[in-house]
Amino acid sequence: MALPQKNKIETLRVIAHPVRFRILDELAKGVKCVSDFEDFLGISQPNVSQHLALLRNHGIIDYYMDGRLRCYFLVDPIVPDILDVLKKEYTGTLPAPACCPVTKKGKYPGDRTN
Amino acid sequence: MALPQKNKIETLRVIAHPVRFRILDELAKGVKCVSDFEDFLGISQPNVSQHLALLRNHGIIDYYMDGRLRCYFLVDPIVPDILDVLKKEYTGTLPAPACCPVTKKGKYPGDRTN
DNA sequence: ACACAACATTCAAATATCCTTATATATTTT
DNA sequence: AAAATATATAAGGATATTTGAATGTTGTGT
Structure with a gap:
């Protein structure tokens, strides 16, 4: 694929x-309702609802009604993949570009493709 | 690992x-300097520099001097992984939670762990 | 029908982000 | 040394995000 749609960057x-992020991490473990998050996150109920609404409006999560509870769950399949990447342990950095030692001075070496 | 550090969410x-995102996608292909991006992105030089400075200050990219050019390259190994996920094609959504059909009404089924 | 519980929405204020314009710095060229 | 090139930084206003406070909505139990 070429560049991802603006859409996906928005999602990100x-x-x-x-x-x-904590909401999504919890939802990856299972269904939760608003009051669960209220306890878990230690923030006000309206604030929880606001974040949930934002996630909902971007199609990242959805809910079903269960009595007067709203049971939220993940919808967008990108979420588990992002969670995995964020939890991955990285050691060190990417290798410096081979063609151009960090200390080098001088003319730019050509077409800049690597 | 548990929850990723605030650090990583900041990076995200x-x-x-x-x-x-376009800057990083280009850097994944190879070293580029500021004026390359100016052409490529079609935005002003100061704006390019500002975005590069932000990425730099978060340890996501770095540069080496080559004459009067600054040759930027990727440093943070999370970047290629994020690029991969963002470019991945997803079809459909995650499966709805098995324990709780979307149409169900009634008492909440227990401990909310799945 | 009434009261309560669970949750959503609205509004406003504080803060952060983004981009433009102007200016500064460093390196090379002449 | 002066001019030009490549880039950085600073300052400012516009816009967007975030959150708290207040209020609205919907479903449940009595």
């Missing part, structure tokens, strides 16, 4: 928030 | 911007 942005 | 947030 929505995921990249401390509270929402 | 920085990546999750249309311009910066």
